[in-house]
Amino acid sequence: MRKILLCMVLVCFMFVGVKPAFAAGSQFIIINKSNNQLAYYENSRLTKVFRVATGRNASYTPEGKFKIVNKIVNRPYYKGKIPGGSPNNPLGNRWLGINARGTWGTTYAIHGNNNASSIGQYVSSGCVRMYNNEVQWLFSKVKVNTPVIITTSGKSFDSLAAANGFNVQKSNGTVPPGASNAVLKKGSRGAEVAELQRILTKLGYSTKGIDGTFGQNTDSAVRKFQKAKKLTADGIVGPATKKALGMK
The missing domain is CATH 1.10.101.10 (PGBD-like superfamily/PGBD)
Structure with missing residues (x-):
C-alpha cells in the first residue's frame, strides 16, 4: 500500500506545473508566406528576420504548428542522386526538417539552396528555402523540438507570436538593432x-x-x-x- 501511495505521489509531482511541449523552450520560428519572411525569436525577443522562398502553389508549403525534428549537415539530394556538399545540390548546406503533414523531417524542411535568385519567390515544391549562409546561422542556433509556425497573414510577427501562445517583448514585428542579416525593403524603418x-x-x-x-x-x-x-x-x-x- 505504501508503495502504491508513493508511486501516486511521484506521478502527481511529475505532472504538476508541466506545460504543453509545444510551449516549452525559449526559441521559436514564424514563417509568413504572405511576404516570404522568416522570423527567429530567442528569449522572447525577435532576433532576426530572413527572406525565404516558399511553394510555387499556395498549398505546397504546409501551414500550421510544427517542430524541428531533425538537423542534417549537407543532406544528399536523393531524387537527383546529388551528394551532400555538392555545389549542385538544391538542398544547400543545411537541412532543418519539420514534422508537417504526418512526415518526420524527411519531406518538408527549412533548408539552403543552390539558386540564390529564387529567395523571396514562390518556387519550391513545399520546403522553405534560405540563403546558404543564413540557414547555416539559423542551424547553429535552433535545437531539435524548436516550434515552427507557418502561416499566411497580414499581421506582425509579434501578433502572430501572441496568437500562438508565445509571450514576447514588444517589437512591433520589426527587425531589432543589430540584426544585420535582415532584409531591408519598402516599409522598413530604423x-x-x-x-x-x-x-x-x-x-x-x-x-x-x-x-x-x-x-x-x-x-x-x-x-x-x-x-x-x-x-x-x-x-x-x-x-x-x-x-x-x-x-x-
Whole structure:
C-alpha cells in the first residue's frame, strides 16, 4: 500500500506545473508566406528576420504548428542522386526538417539552396528555402523540438507570436538593432535603413533625405544601384546588395 501511495505521489509531482511541449523552450520560428519572411525569436525577443522562398502553389508549403525534428549537415539530394556538399545540390548546406503533414523531417524542411535568385519567390515544391549562409546561422542556433509556425497573414510577427501562445517583448514585428542579416525593403524603418540611405547618397544615388524610412525614393535609389551592379533590380536589400554596398 505504501508503495502504491508513493508511486501516486511521484506521478502527481511529475505532472504538476508541466506545460504543453509545444510551449516549452525559449526559441521559436514564424514563417509568413504572405511576404516570404522568416522570423527567429530567442528569449522572447525577435532576433532576426530572413527572406525565404516558399511553394510555387499556395498549398505546397504546409501551414500550421510544427517542430524541428531533425538537423542534417549537407543532406544528399536523393531524387537527383546529388551528394551532400555538392555545389549542385538544391538542398544547400543545411537541412532543418519539420514534422508537417504526418512526415518526420524527411519531406518538408527549412533548408539552403543552390539558386540564390529564387529567395523571396514562390518556387519550391513545399520546403522553405534560405540563403546558404543564413540557414547555416539559423542551424547553429535552433535545437531539435524548436516550434515552427507557418502561416499566411497580414499581421506582425509579434501578433502572430501572441496568437500562438508565445509571450514576447514588444517589437512591433520589426527587425531589432543589430540584426544585420535582415532584409531591408519598402516599409522598413530604423538605424540600418538610415545607414543604407547614407551609403547610397555617398555613392551618388540620392534617397532625397536620410530619415531611416525606406520609402519610394530609397526604393528607386536601391533599384538604380542594383541595376548598375548587375544585381536583380527588385528594390530589396538582401545579402548580395548589402555586400555590394559594403554594409556589415
